[in-house]
Amino acid sequence: MRKLCARSIVLFSITLLASTAKAQEAAPQEFLTRMSAALRSLDFQGSFIYQHDGRVDALRIFHLGGEHERERLVSLTGERGEIVRDNDAITCVQPGSVPTLFANRADPRLLPLVPNVHALGAQYSVAMSGEDRVAGYGARVIDISPRDPYRYGYRVWLDRDSHLPLRSAVVDAARRPLEQFMFVALDVGERPTDADLMPAETIAAAAAPADEVRVNSKPLWNVAQMPAGFRLVRTQRPPDAPAQNEHLVYSDGVASVSIYVEPRAESAPVSAESTSVRGVLSMYSRSDGRVRVTALGDVPPITVQTMGRSVEPNGGR
Numbered sequence: 001m002r003k004l005c006a007r008s009i010v011l012f013s014i015t016l017l018a019s020t021a022k023a024q025e026a027a028p029q030e031f032l033t034r035m036s037a038a039l040r041s042l043d044f045q046g047s048f049i050y051q052h053d054g055r056v057d058a059l060r061i062f063h064l065g066g067e068h069e070r071e072r073l074v075s076l077t078g079e080r081g082e083i084v085r086d087n088d089a090i091t092c093v094q095p096g097s098v099p100t101l102f103a104n105r106a107d108p109r110l111l112p113l114v115p116n117v118h119a120l121g122a123q124y125s126v127a128m129s130g131e132d133r134v135a136g137y138g139a140r141v142i143d144i145s146p147r148d149p150y151r152y153g154y155r156v157w158l159d160r161d162s163h164l165p166l167r168s169a170v171v172d173a174a175r176r177p178l179e180q181f182m183f184v185a186l187d188v189g190e191r192p193t194d195a196d197l198m199p200a201e202t203i204a205a206a207a208a209p210a211d212e213v214r215v216n217s218k219p220l221w222n223v224a225q226m227p228a229g230f231r232l233v234r235t236q237r238p239p240d241a242p243a244q245n246e247h248l249v250y251s252d253g254v255a256s257v258s259i260y261v262e263p264r265a266e267s268a269p270v271s272a273e274s275t276s277v278r279g280v281l282s283m284y285s286r287s288d289g290r291v292r293v294t295a296l297g298d299v300p301p302i303t304v305q306t307m308g309r310s311v312e313p314n315g316g317r
Contacts, residue, residue: 028126028142032117034163035156039109041065042162045196046135046186047076050112052179053279061110062192070197073110083110084199091203099199099206112181113168115144115154119253123147123229132157134166135183149173150227150303151255152280162188170280172300178280218314220246221261225310227303230257244291250307257297257307264292273309275301284308 026034045062058076063069071085081094090102090110107116120126129141139157146153155175157167169180215235223232229252236247241262248259264287273286283296284304295308 038163043191048183062196099203101206222314260294
């Protein structure tokens with residue numbers, strides 16, 4: 001009996017230690033929150049590959065973290081080009097062209113395919129998916145999975161120490177990557193110099209594109225069949241466009257869909273509906289006797305089809 005009691009105490013102690021260790025491991029959502037903080041606060045520089053639209057690009061990034069963030073992204077393959085960021089202002093530089101300035105961007109990060117984890121709603125689940133090694137760093141793998149077919153999922157590889165994303169992929173329902181990026185070399189904590197963050201060409205003459213006009217009145221058009229979680233976040237109109245033109249922007253906090261409604265020119269033929277897919281971007285269009293509707297977004301085709309087919313006048317107009 002004494003031996004049995006002693007054995008039970010040992011087994012209980014082992015179980016307790018294992019439970020305590022498991023409790024100390026943060027939840028996957030907490031790791032994603034740490035990722036967002038790391039992307040804002042840490043200095044880093046490195047090179048990564050970006051697979052999208054049937055091609056693979058190589059790029060180098062320099063990031064200065066802190067209260068005043070600065071970033072520079074430089075293409076290493078294909079056409080020369082770079083993007084520089086000063087807090088939430090982004091300037092795109094192409095040799096031989098006037099630089100383009102995009103000010104006050106809502107999500108100005110230059111590292112691609114990083115989900116907005118603060119906006120993950122009930123339509124997504126988050127789970128640990130093992131460990132891996134990327135660019136020489138040990139990584140935790142986290143799956144962000146949609147609970148319905150109306151949005152894509154993510155698989156994110158986070159550095160175990162800094163929580164920076166080392167790799168990220170947008171995946172379909174079968175967990176196949178549609179687009180992905182992966183660091184091949186990374187220096188965490190390596191502060192970039194002023195020269196690293198300065199574009200190769202002057203951007204003093206950067207010009208901002210003509211922004212669409214924000215519409216504050218009730219939208220003329222409505223999406224009758226809205227996938228759960230999506231809501232209207234903005235209504236706008238191209239500058240100098242007829243009042244009947246409308247651009248409705250819907251989002252679930254992570255994925256977004258734009259709906260464009262414009263009058264159909266009398267000379268334009270009435271076309272059957274069409275759907276096209278390019279990487280994570282899906283586009284649907286249709287036209288009838290009155291209007292042409294185009295829906296596009298970083299979502300599966302069923303989402304733009306469902307929303308585009310159900311566009312109707314608001315209030316039965």
